[in-house]
Amino acid sequence: MASQHLGELLVQGLPWLAWLPALGLAVMLLALELSCRRAPALELPQASPCFADAFLRVVIPAYQESGNIDACVAAVLANQAPGLTWELLVVDDGSTDGTAELAAAAVTAAAGVNAGPARARVMAAGARPSGERWCGKNWPASRAAAEPWPAGDPTRQWLLFIDADVRLAPQALAAALADAQASGADLFSLAPRLTCSCLAEWLVQPIVANLLGLVFPLGRTNDPADPTAFAAGPFMLFRRSAYEAIGGHAAIPDEVVEDLALARRIKTSGLRLRYLLGLKLVSLGMYADLASLWEGWTKNWFLGVDRSLIKAAGSAAVVLLLYTAPWLLLLLSIAGALPGVVSPAMVSLALPALLAVALQWLLRLWAAWRFALEPRFWWLAGLGGLMVAAIVPVSAWRTLTGQGWTWRGRSLAG
Numbered sequence: 001m002a003s004q005h006l007g008e009l010l011v012q013g014l015p016w017l018a019w020l021p022a023l024g025l026a027v028m029l030l031a032l033e034l035s036c037r038r039a040p041a042l043e044l045p046q047a048s049p050c051f052a053d054a055f056l057r058v059v060i061p062a063y064q065e066s067g068n069i070d071a072c073v074a075a076v077l078a079n080q081a082p083g084l085t086w087e088l089l090v091v092d093d094g095s096t097d098g099t100a101e102l103a104a105a106a107v108t109a110a111a112g113v114n115a116g117p118a119r120a121r122v123m124a125a126g127a128r129p130s131g132e133r134w135c136g137k138n139w140p141a142s143r144a145a146a147e148p149w150p151a152g153d154p155t156r157q158w159l160l161f162i163d164a165d166v167r168l169a170p171q172a173l174a175a176a177l178a179d180a181q182a183s184g185a186d187l188f189s190l191a192p193r194l195t196c197s198c199l200a201e202w203l204v205q206p207i208v209a210n211l212l213g214l215v216f217p218l219g220r221t222n223d224p225a226d227p228t229a230f231a232a233g234p235f236m237l238f239r240r241s242a243y244e245a246i247g248g249h250a251a252i253p254d255e256v257v258e259d260l261a262l263a264r265r266i267k268t269s270g271l272r273l274r275y276l277l278g279l280k281l282v283s284l285g286m287y288a289d290l291a292s293l294w295e296g297w298t299k300n301w302f303l304g305v306d307r308s309l310i311k312a313a314g315s316a317a318v319v320l321l322l323y324t325a326p327w328l329l330l331l332l333s334i335a336g337a338l339p340g341v342v343s344p345a346m347v348s349l350a351l352p353a354l355l356a357v358a359l360q361w362l363l364r365l366w367a368a369w370r371f372a373l374e375p376r377f378w379w380l381a382g383l384g385g386l387m388v389a390a391i392v393p394v395s396a397w398r399t400l401t402g403q404g405w406t407w408r409g410r411s412l413a414g
Contacts, residue, residue, distance in 0.1 A: 018352040021325045025359035039218040041277040049178035056086035056158045059144040061137035063093040064408045065164035072164045073106035081174040088120040091140035133254040142249040157240040166234045172281040186242035186271035189231035190278030200290040202377040203384035221275045229267040233259030301395035316392040323385030326356035
């Protein structure tokens with residue numbers, strides 16, 4: 001009798017609880033719009049910027065990037081920055097898939113075709129120091145930073161790290177450096193335009209982008225008085241003097257989410273962090289397939305919630321509530337209307353479910369408007385929510401145990 005009574009209470013209360021996803025999605029949409037409508041974006045400079053005495057080193061740390069490296073190098077070398085002295089270093093981190101050879105071929109192909117850097121070359125990162133734990137791109141990045149610099153003022157010398165899956169527009173380097181100089185930034189980072197190349201990305205990336213927009217709003221990140229710190233690893237431009245002051249990648253060798261760690265070091269050191277939208281000049285395609293997306297997000301998610309089981313469980317619950325629950329409620333309402341089942345309580349779930357689904361569609365239209373992220377496969381948001389919710393516990397397990405915690409097959413465990 002007690003279980004039957006509890007079941008009746010749940011059925012009666014479900015129509016009221018069914019409004020929670022719609023309410024949550026409405027709040028998310030409002031919060032994102034309020035945050036992004038004031039978000040600064042990188043624009044092309046109105047006049048030719050002055051780069052007198054400035055020097056820029058562009059670094060692409062690369063490991064098993066045969067599918068990306070040649071296009072990335074070609075896009076970098078196609079940049080036009082009149083008056084700027086700059087160089088490109090591609091640092092191969094022991095790839096076995098021909099990454100270094102493809103990068104070298106791309107450098108050769110670009111030579112003499114455009115007004116590129118004075119020097120472009122591919123170098124080997126070499127073996128990691130024995131007995132030390134270096135994760136991800138920290139080792140090749142630190143090797144590039146340690147290469148000899150030309151004589152000059154370190155405050156006028158700049159170090160840009162980009163990932164191999166980034167594509168730069170021809171004006172990107174000039175626009176970014178001009179803004180960084182004018183604003184007095186010590187770390188200048190750009191949020192790229194996301195491009196999705198597989199179904200797994202279309203399901204997961206829009207959800208992740210919304211969550212990041214809520215947790216790390218650009219306005220708070222750019223406020224020196226606010227402790228919120230964030231930077232996008234695919235595009236991080238450091239003033240050399242600031243990079244060396246915080247110790248650079250060498251100070252965080254075992255950090256997996258190195259971009260967040262470096263941004264926090266910049267801000268806690270009283271240096272200037274500037275984070276802008278770079279949608280017109282920088283694009284990013286992170287994962288080619290489900291396997292790489294699964295490996296990538298299970299690598300990062302638990303670290304992104306500060307290794308907190310409570311925050312991890314909360315993030316999974318929020319995603320399920322906002323993205324998966326509306327579709328389950330819609331199915332329940334349809335089931336409640338079937339002959340032999342007819343349940344007014346279940347049928348009444350249709351209205352809040354349809355409203356939540358409509359809000360999911362509006363969120364994707366909003367993302368298309370604000371971030372040029374097409375609303376493709378928006379109707380599979382429920383499946384996307386399930387995928388993200390599955391990523392969370394796997395990420396926690398892998399991070400805590402070290403089992404299966406890898407990036408491109410290379411173990412991240414200590």
